[in-house]
Amino acid sequence: MALMIWYLQIFAYIYLFSPLVETVDFSYPAAFNFGDSNSDTGDLIAGLGIRIEAPNGQAYFRQPSGRFCDGRLTVDFLMDAMNLPFLNAYLDSVGAPILQKGCNFAAAGSTILPATASSISPFSFGIQVAQFLHFKDRVLQLLSKGKKLIKYIPTKEFFVQGLYMFDIGQNDLAGAFYSKTEDQVLASIPTILLEFETGIKDLYDQGARRFWIHNTGPLGCLPQNIAQFGKDPSKLDDLGCVSSHNRAAKLFNLQFHALSTKLRGQYTDANITYVDIFSIKYSLISNSSKYGFEQPIMACCGYGGPPLNYDSRISCGQTKSLNGSSVTAKGCNNSSKYVNWDGTHYTEAANQYVLSQILTGKYSDPPLSQKMPFLINLKF
Ligand SMILES: *[C@@H]1O[C@H](CO)[C@@H](O)[C@H](O)[C@H]1NC(C)=O
Ligand SMILES: *[C@@H]1O[C@H](CO)[C@@H](O)[C@H](O)[C@H]1NC(C)=O
Ligand SMILES: *[C@@H]1O[C@H](CO)[C@@H](O)[C@H](O)[C@H]1NC(C)=O
Ligand SMILES: *[C@@H]1O[C@H](CO)[C@@H](O)[C@H](O)[C@H]1NC(C)=O
16 A cells, blocks of 8 residues: 555656656757767677677677677666667668667777777777768758658757767777876876867867766776786775776866866856766775675676686687687676676676666766656666
């Protein structure tokens, strides 16, 4: 009975507040996303024509889905919470992708700084923004020719009312540590952020007004970085994460946050939300058992066994000959107990936790409004 009343109250609450929400103007007709593998829904593999092997995708899509994950990414959960469909990757052209409610320019391995010959992804931030501008021009051209494609492409207004999301910067820092000292990495942060600012300015000049920025996570806690830079235990913090990498991520985020505050002052007719993903992920890794996880650091899918189950020579799902014997980087059979999927990326379970924390509003600047439809659209 008590439960019933509780349900009715919740229902009344939703009923009462739903109409209000519409007028608060917090529902987005579309979303455009820019970033790296944290939010790549298939762009890199389409762009380079490469494959991701099973067990990637096993927990949700039942097959590799272009994501470096066993299932959904935080951006997928975010789209779901906003009542929007999963984003199609810009470069994935087969099958008449429906891009009406948005498009994803994020590509795994991408950096904010321009790519070089040795970059994993040629689609660095400036290119992603250029791709968006091309996309927008094409859409406007097609719209001017009639209504035939209206189901597949955004309307002109969606480019103003849509949400522009960003999750990029991790590869700039992680990559730099291979050839630079910590001081040099730290000193390069303003240059990286200047490039980010240029991209935001281009989007603003093109009419973008709603920005959603994720800061960078604790990259020192990724098995890939621990394996390479944490061989000397004095380099690790008490969680077993590489201290230098997390220091770089924190300084990057401090300056990133300052930049978003500056942009908010500069673009007074825009809304810029900065989300502290670092704190969410670090707290998950610190207190993983409290949130239902058993392995905060060790990769679920990899080769080598504890403590990291990571070998840079074989990526998740691959079989290779090492030392003359054939070995496979296999997945664990309980990935929902792991925070880390493949040494570099988070599991679907961790991504879902990240979204649940974003939705508390506590990690956003400015804090999320109580009236966000997000908060009543939860469907886990
Ligand atoms: C920014 O947020 C305020 C407060 O919710 C809202 O009134 C305004 O319409 C928003 N502006 C844009 C461009 O979304
Ligand atoms: C982990 O949990 C403890 C106890 O609740 C809390 O004091 C601590 O701040 C948490 N650590 C992080 C990084 O959130
Ligand atoms: C390869 O074989 C050598 C010699 O047997 C051994 O010392 C080494 O640990 C092996 N490496 C791997 C990755 O198995
Ligand atoms: C999950 O798998 C790991 C490694 O295979 C194992 O140690 C752990 O006990 C498993 N946990 C559950 C809940 O099955």
